[in-house]
Amino acid sequence: MAKKVKYYFDPESLAYRKIKPKLSKKLGYIGLFLLSSALFGFLCFVVLLNSSFLETPKDRLQARxxxxxxxxxxxxxxxxxxxxxxxxxxxxxxxxxxxxxxxxxxxxxxxxxxxxxxxxxxxxxxxxxxxxxxxxxxxxxxxxxxxxxxxxxxxxxxxxxxxEKNKLLAAIPAIQPVKNEQMKRVASGFGYRSDPFTKVRKMHQGMDFTAKTGTPVFATGDGVVKNADNSKSGYGNHIEISHGYGYLTLYAHLSKYKVKRGQRVKRGDIIGYVGSTGRSEAPHLHYEVHKDGKVVNPLNFYYGNISAAEYNVISKIANQENQSLD
Missing domain, CATH: 1.10.8 (Helicase, Ruva Protein; domain 3)
Incomplete structure (x- = not known):
């Protein structure tokens, strides 16, 4: 198809003359064409790089x-x-x-x-x-x-x-704190019991052993005397023994002590004597066992000095919901 030729009318010569395009305009068109071609080529290259059509050896290696x-x-x-x-x-x-x-x-x-x-x-x-x-x-x-x-x-x-197994076994509170032949009876066990003063049912955290004033009280396991005083409200004269391995025992309402704070004791040593000091209704020993900071039933630890038959009798009495003595 032939290129169109444009003319303009020259009033001086009263004739039509050809319009000749300027060189700068031609160069502008050429530049615009080249720029458009380059941009289009770049976009095509980017699309190919992000598609599966063009996969380089490096891409295949990374995929593997x-x-x-x-x-x-x-x-x-x-x-x-x-x-x-x-x-x-x-x-x-x-x-x-x-x-x-x-x-x-x-x-x-x-x-x-x-x-x-x-x-x-x-x-x-x-x-x-x-x-x-x-x-x-x-x-x-x-x-x-x-x-x-x-x-x-x-x-x-x-x-x-x-x-340290031998030390552990010696430290566990494994005997009764009052001998069977020296006590009258197990007055109250661990659990909810009737309070002797208010008659309200409340948690009794130990066991009560009735005995005459002056009856010996024994350490139930090896340990160190932590306290021997009357600093705890309601307990009267009492002793606390730290046995290690998380064990602690408490002996309350004593008439007097035979040990002092910081003293080392062995299982079976006499540490004090039964009394009725503090919040107590009658002469007896209130005994507690603590393990890892929590009070536990002392009945679970009497395997060192009583027979199975004696244990059954004590267990039956201790589990009765009667009135405690403190």
Missing amino acids: EIETMKLRYAILNKKIDQVEEVLADVEDRDNNIYRAYFNTSPIPAEQRKAGFGGVNRYKELEGFDNSELVINTSKRVDVISKELAIQSKSLDEILKLAK
Whole structure:
């Protein structure tokens, strides 16, 4: 198709003349065309780079590395599953066999399984294509590491208890604080009982042994005298013995002491004498056993100096809901 030729009318010559385009205009058109072509080419290049149509050897290598990484993480998570299973078995034996054998409190599950609070430990792993996989695996490894540290510390404690087994057995309050032949009866046991003064039903935290004033009171396990005074309201003259391993015993309403604070005593040593000091209705010994800061039933510890038949009799009397003497 022939290029159109444009004309203009020259009034001086009264004739039509051809319009000749300026060189600068031609150059402008050429520049605009080249710029448009370059921009279009760049956009096409970008689209190709982000599509599967153009895959470089480097891209293929990275894709293989990513798939290999996913496979390795999958294998690692299976191994973590196996470690968790073995660790759970060790934790169960630790709580229900080792710690039970040495009469030590089990480690609570919430303490073993506790996570990591506060700052985000995995912030630097966020924002990637496989961040969730990497973060979840990292969390599992960290939790197992913490559980292993807790378990290792627990086994160290059990090992120490095993080495000190004889000391532990001697420290446990395992006998009655008043001999059977020297007491009148077990007046009241551990649990809810009627208060002798208010007649209101309330928690009685120990056992009451009735006996004559001046009847010897014996330390029920090896330990150190923590207190020998009347500082506790209602207890009158009383003695507290710290036995170690979480055990503490209390002997109340005494007529007098035979030990003083800081003195070491052995199981069976006379530490004081029955009385009726403090909030007491009649001469008797009020006896308490504490384990890890909590009061427990003393009846569970009389296996050192009474027979099974005697234990059954005491148990039957102690479990009756009668009136306490303090």
